Amino acid sequence: MAQASNDSTLNDQFAALLSPEGWTLLATVDPSMVATKDAAWSLNEKLRKEGHDAQVVRAVISQAELRFRGRVKFGPFADTLIFTPAGLEQATRLMIAGLHARRFVQAGSTHVADLGCGIGADSIALASAGLKVTAVEQDETTAAATTLNLMPFEEARVVHGSAEDVDLTGIDGVWLDPARRTDVAGSTRRLFDPEAFSPPLSFVEKLVDSGLDVGVKLGPGLPHEAIPHGAEAVWISDHGSVVEAGLWFGKLKRPDVARAALVIDKTGAHELTSELTVNQDPLAPVGELQAHLYEPDGAVIRSHLISTLLESTGGHLLDEHIAYFTHAEHLETPFARGFKVLEVHDYNVKKLKSWVKTNGIGSLDIKKRGVDVLPEELRRILLAGAPKSAKKHATLILARVGQNRVAVEVEPH
Structure with a gap:
């Protein structure tokens, strides 16, 4: 019943938004006017005092708030789009949608079906690239939003x-973005089984078998064993956040790439590729801690391309089960964040508390892999009782090395 109520509320808000009064009023509201809850409340009061219908005001402010949040994914273009809450959450970031569209253009596609289009981010990118687009959406309200968003494209x-x-x-x-969440008792739960997606991954394979060129957006946690034979899998990291795993088939697939990590940062886009599947990968070397420690980008970790990265940079893993690698030299690479090793401590809470106190440490960053501890909880314990005069900042990396656990004091490059 809760989900039905939520759907009804959304439909009512959308109807109010698309009324002549709502549409006109929305054009007067800059999303920056609702940047905070207090600002949104003040605007609500102002518009109500001006005589606008209460339901229309709520719908306009709700949409303005979505547009303000949408600027993270769409930049200023968000101010021209219509969103639903779920549609915004699941929408492809505009720049990444452009990368998807470029694949279809390079493959010679002319008419692309965007199945499960959401609010139309990928459809907009495809249409902007000059392709004919059929956008398909099962949810009626979201389909209406997409219709408005695609109006500029004949x-x-x-x-x-x-x-x-x-x-x-x-x-x-064909481009697909399967639904990877389900509603249970009014709340949203993320799905991890590709056959539980809507549509399931087996439907994608049927499209490929029919001869279509297919691309599909999946979550970055996609297990490698679920990747269909012959697919190219690309994990994308946008400024440190792994946002998707994309599968490409037919002419959309590069013939010499089985796996790739695409890392987007402030300097541009950087790609690490391999023609081998994960089962064909050579084992990465393992060795002692050296002068510098590196944490690979999440896309490199998810794609299991650390051995490929080490082939190009040198260095070796601290432990065969842990993603951190170490090197004698200071490396500049977009595929990993580097740290200079200052000192190695035993992972012993009592000794670490003494180290914090002795060195006047007042703030502490803690990163970890292979160690069963909550960094926030450990930070609270280690800094408990630290004098207010303690101003020094420190960074610890907790890691398992063989049977031992260590706390490596580091300094970011």
Whole structure:
């Protein structure tokens, strides 16, 4: 019943937003005007005093808040789009949607079906690249939002229906973003089994078998054993956050790439690739801690490309089960964050507390791999009782090395 109530509320808000009064009022509200809860409340009061309908005001402010949040993914372009809460949460970031669209252009696609299009981020990128687009969305309210978002593109149309039922006649490329969440008792739960997605990964394979060029966006936690044979898998990290794992088939797949890690940072986009599947990967070397310690980017870790990274940079792992690697030299690489090793401590809470007190440490960053501890809890314990005069900042990396656990005091490069 809770989910039905939520859907009804969203539909009512959307109807109010699309009313003549709502649409006109939305055009006057800059999303920055609702940047905080207090600002949104003040605007609500102001618009109500001006005589606007209460439901219309709520709908406009809710949409303005979504647009403000949407600037993270869409930049200023968010101010022209219509969002639903779930649609914004699940939408592809605009720059990454552009990378998806470029694949289809390079493959020679002309008409792409975006199955499970959400609020249309990928459809917008595909249409902007000059492709004909059929955007398919099962949720009626979201499909309505997508229709508004695609209005500037004459060669784009929206179909309200399920991905499995849409007619693909005349379509040569397919992009899918399967639903990876389910609603349980009014709350959202993330799914990890590819066959529990909507549509399931087996549906993707049927499309590939039919001869279509297919791309699919999945969560970065996709297990390697679930990757279909012959697919190219690309994990994308955007400024330190791993946002997706993409699978590419047919002409969309690069013939010499089985796995890739695409790392986007302030200097641009950087890619690490391998023509080998994870089962064919050579074992990475393991050795003693050296002068510098490196934490690979999450996309490198998720794609299991650490051995490939070590082939190009040198160095070796601290432990065969831990992603940290070490090197005698200071390396500059977009694929890993580096630290200079200052001192190695035993992982002993009593001794670490003494080290904190003796060195006047007042703030502490803790990173860890292979050690069963909550960094926030350990930080609280270690800093407990530290005098207010303690101003020094320190960074500890906790790691398992063989049977031992160590706390490595480091300084970021």
